[in-house]
Amino acid sequence: xxxxxxxxxxxxxxxxxxxxxxxxxxxxxxxxxxxxxxxxxxxxxxxxxxxxxxxxxxxxxxxxxxxxxxxxxxxxxxxxxxxxxxxxxxxxxxxxxxxxxxxxxxxxxxxxxxxxxxxxxxxxxxxxxxxxxxxxxxxxxxxxxxxxxxxxxxxxxxxxxxxxxxxxxxxxxxxxxxxxxxxxxxxxxxxxxxxxxxxxxxxxxxxxxxxxxxxxxxxxxxxxxxxxxxxxxxxxxxxxxxxxxxxxxxxxxxxxxxxxxxxxxxxxxxxxxxxxxxxxx
Amino acid sequence: xxxxxxxxxxxxxxxxxxxxxxxxxxxxxxxxxxxxxxxxxxxxxxxxxxxxxxxxxxxxxxxxxxxxxxxxxxxxxxxxxxxxxxxxxxxxxxxxxxxxxxxxxxxxxxxxxxxxxxxxxxxxxxxxxxxxxxxxxxxxxxxxxxxxxxxxxxxxxxxxxxxxxxxxxxxxxxxxxxxxxxxxxxxxxxxxxxxxxxxxxxxxxxxxxxxxxxxxxxxxxx
Numbered sequence: 001x002x003x004x005x006x007x008x009x010x011x012x013x014x015x016x017x018x019x020x021x022x023x024x025x026x027x028x029x030x031x032x033x034x035x036x037x038x039x040x041x042x043x044x045x046x047x048x049x050x051x052x053x054x055x056x057x058x059x060x061x062x063x064x065x066x067x068x069x070x071x072x073x074x075x076x077x078x079x080x081x082x083x084x085x086x087x088x089x090x091x092x093x094x095x096x097x098x099x100x101x102x103x104x105x106x107x108x109x110x111x112x113x114x115x116x117x118x119x120x121x122x123x124x125x126x127x128x129x130x131x132x133x134x135x136x137x138x139x140x141x142x143x144x145x146x147x148x149x150x151x152x153x154x155x156x157x158x159x160x161x162x163x164x165x166x167x168x169x170x171x172x173x174x175x176x177x178x179x180x181x182x183x184x185x186x187x188x189x190x191x192x193x194x195x196x197x198x199x200x201x202x203x204x205x206x207x208x209x210x211x212x213x214x215x216x217x218x219x220x221x222x223x224x225x226x227x228x229x230x231x232x233x234x235x236x237x238x239x240x241x242x243x244x245x246x247x248x249x250x251x252x253x254x255x256x257x258x259x260x261x262x263x264x265x266x267x268x269x270x271x272x273x274x275x276x277x278x279x280x281x
Numbered sequence: 282x283x284x285x286x287x288x289x290x291x292x293x294x295x296x297x298x299x300x301x302x303x304x305x306x307x308x309x310x311x312x313x314x315x316x317x318x319x320x321x322x323x324x325x326x327x328x329x330x331x332x333x334x335x336x337x338x339x340x341x342x343x344x345x346x347x348x349x350x351x352x353x354x355x356x357x358x359x360x361x362x363x364x365x366x367x368x369x370x371x372x373x374x375x376x377x378x379x380x381x382x383x384x385x386x387x388x389x390x391x392x393x394x395x396x397x398x399x400x401x402x403x404x405x406x407x408x409x410x411x412x413x414x415x416x417x418x419x420x421x422x423x424x425x426x427x428x429x430x431x432x433x434x435x436x437x438x439x440x441x442x443x444x445x446x447x448x449x450x451x452x453x454x455x456x457x458x459x460x461x462x463x464x465x466x467x468x469x470x471x472x473x474x475x476x477x478x479x480x481x482x483x484x485x486x487x488x489x490x491x492x493x494x495x496x497x498x499x500x501x502x503x
Contacts (some may be wrong), residue, residue, distance in 0.1 A: 010502075049356040053500035067350045067356030076350055077295035086291065089284035091357045134353055197322065 001025040001142060001173065005057035014205075017043040019056065021199045024194070025142065031175045031189050034202065041177050042146055044194055048175055049144040063141025063173070068148035072131035074119045079129050080106060081115035081263045085114035086135060091138030098137075105133035108163075109156050113127050125151050132156075135225070136163050143167055143178040145224065149183065161187075164238035169231070169253040213255035216272040217262050218245040226265040238272070245272060252276070285358055285366035286373075287441060291425030291442040292345050293338075293370055302337035303378070306330055320390035320401055321469035325462040327386045328379070330419020331417040332424070332458055333447045340443065341493075360500035364431070368465035368492050369499060372422045379414035383407060399472025409468075409476050413461040416484040420450045420458045423491035425485075431502040432495060457483040 007019035017113065018040040025031065025048075035041045049060070049067035076083055082100050088098025099253040106112050109129040114122060119130065128151040135143055142165070149157050164174050165187050176184070191202040216238045219225065225246065231254025238245035250258050255274070261270040293299055305448055309330035314323045334355035343364065346354065354363045387407045426434075428443040451457050464475040 030415075046352070047351070051352050051355045051360060051500070055501070059359070065356050066420065067353055069352055072349045072353075073347065074350045075347050077292065077297075086284070086288040087357065088352065090288055090354055092284075131349070138357075140357075 001059065001061045001063060003048075003054075003059050005059065006047060006054040006059060008043050008052060008054050009055035016152070016197050018047070018197045018199070019227065021047075021057070023048075023172045023199060025175065027141075028171045028188045028205065029173050030164065030184060030186040031173070032191045033175060033177050033194060034181075034191060036128075039194045040197050041194050044199070045144050045146045045175065045177060048142070064138070065142045065144065065280055066091065066133050066135040066137035066138065066140035067144045068146065070147040071124075072127045073124070074127060074130070075243060076119045079116050080111065080122065082125075083119055083130065084133055087134045088137050089225055090139065093138050101137040102133070105137050106130075109133060109159055121179060125153055125156070126129055128152055129156060132160055132163075136167070139167070139170070139172065141172055143172060143174045145174065145178075147177055148179070149178055165253040166220065170253040180219050211252035212249055212277050213252050214275045214277055215248045215255065215258060215262070216245060216274075217248065217269045218242060218272060219265075219269045220267045223269075226269075229261055230254045233258055249277070282362065282366060285354070285363060285390065286370060288354070289342060289345070289366045289370040290373070293342055293374060296341075296345055298341040298345065299374065301337065302334045302341065303398070304380070304425045305337065306334040306378065310386070313389075314386055315319075315392050319395045319397070319463045319469050320387055320392055320403075320406050321409070321474065322395060323386045323390040323474075324383060324406065325413065325465035325469070327382050327412035328417045328421045329451055329458065329467070331375060331379045331382075331414055331422040332450050334378065334427040335371065335421025336428070336443050336447050338374050339368060339371040339422050340429050340439065341368040342374075343425070343429050350445050350495040355500075361496040362454075362501040364496045365492065368422060368426050368495065371425060372418065372488070375418035375421060376415060380411060383410040383414050386410070394472030395469045401469075401472050401474060405474045409465060409474050412481050413465055413477050416481040417458045419481075419484040419488040420456070421447070423488040424450060424487045426491045427496040428490075429495075431498045457481070457487070 001024040002023050006021040007016050009016045010259060022156050033041050033170045047054050050062060051067060084102030085098045093101060106115050111126050111129045114126055132148055136255050148158060161184055164184060168174055193200045221244060231250040233248035233250035236247050238247040310327060313326040387410060392403055424443060424446040427440050427445055431441040433442055450456050461477035461480035464477045468475045
């Protein structure tokens with residue numbers, strides 16, 4: 001997606017909140033937006049999410065988009081699972097897929113037991129989990145997070161971090177604003193700063209490093225690799241290893257899942273070595 | 282669009298905010314329609330009552346989502362389409378209400394002209410009553426679309442504007458709603474049934490225009 005000369009103001013003749021924004025949002029990129037309070041970060045995020053149309057300039061090549069607000073005090077007459085299923089369908093999922101994704105994401109954030117609770121009865125943190133699940137459940141091409149971590153407990157913040165890196169590893173674009181300067185600091189590819197309504201790139205963009213992990217593993221004699229491994233690892237015979245040993249290379253975001261899958265396979269695989277590998281993309 | 286309509290309909294039904302406009306509508310009909318009165322005049326009153334009800338239902342539908350939830354659906358489906366789904370939900374609800382009420386009114390009214398001299402056939406009368414009801418529902422929705430967010434965002438502007446616009450639609454000489462209702466009422470005098478196709482078309486054009494303006498503004502004015 002690309003923004004060219006984008007400006008946004010509220011009311012005709014009102015002051016520009018953001019203007020002259022040129023921004024490139026490549027696939028598989030994690031972009032952070034920073035700026036002081038009231039600098040126009042949230043306005044920029046609303047334009048990126050497609051909630052607000054720009055008053056000047058163009059937005060081109062928008063993929064399927066999802067947005068997660070900072071607060072989700074949803075006085076909606078639905079249960080958590082009911083709302084998520086309805087939103088899954090709005091995001092373009094079929095009925096069964098939407099219901100399944102709703103259940104899975106609530107489960108993932110440890111809110112599975114609240115699936116049948118009405119949204120109006122949820123705690124603030126659990127409501128926020130519902131909002132986050134709403135953003136993630138349809139695997140959007142562009143995910144916009146406006147301080148989505150606020151209100152989540154530490155465990156859920158980690159799960160959201162992980163979900164964000166997974167989304168990026170799967171080729172999605174994620175744009176976020178957060179109070180915590182350390183949030184996804186190693187993972188963010190580009191940091192933008194909104195200042196006086198203008199967008200600046202903070203310093204030089206670090207070369208996009210994709211961390212990959214090599215796993216050397218050996219199965220029981222004659223056993224094939226378990227099907228549908230997480231992260232779709234590249235697979236080759238382990239160099240200099242024993243005949244049955246394999247070397248699997250996978251994106252860092254999927255390495256834990258892959259290890260888990262190998263160890264949980266029946267019969268289980270034996271892990272020889274795990275080595276991180278940095279490559280410049 | 283189907284998913285959005287289903288979501289908005291569920292939202293409308295579960296929110297119970299349809300209850301107040303429905304009671305208003307029932308009150309209008311209870312005052313305006315008597316059992317055994319001539320059918321065409323009664324259908325005219327039933328149709329006219331639909332203008333304020335449809336305007337109110339539209340207000341309910343376009344303000345039903347809390348802002349945070351509205352932002353989420355606007356990002357997923359686009360603000361224009363989300364707004365269109367809300368307005369269409371109000372139109373469907375108003376049309377359904379109008380259909381049920383027209384059928385009830387036709388069933389309990391006398392199948393005759395105002396002076397009881399001429400018999401009025403049931404089905405043509407019901408068809409004309411339904412067309413007038415649909416015209417009134419469309420105009421009520423048009424009023425609701427123009428007098429609420431995103432065009433008028435504060436309640437202090439939206440509610441008086443809606444009341445004023447409903448009066449205009451019901452009593453201004455050029456209004457298609459007025460034309461449709463008057464067609465029924467004057468037809469009742471000599472027992473002739475006029476199908477109000479021209480007012481219905483005009484109402485549809487006006488409603489489409491009003492909805493288009495509101496939907497186009499929904500991404501611009503939040």
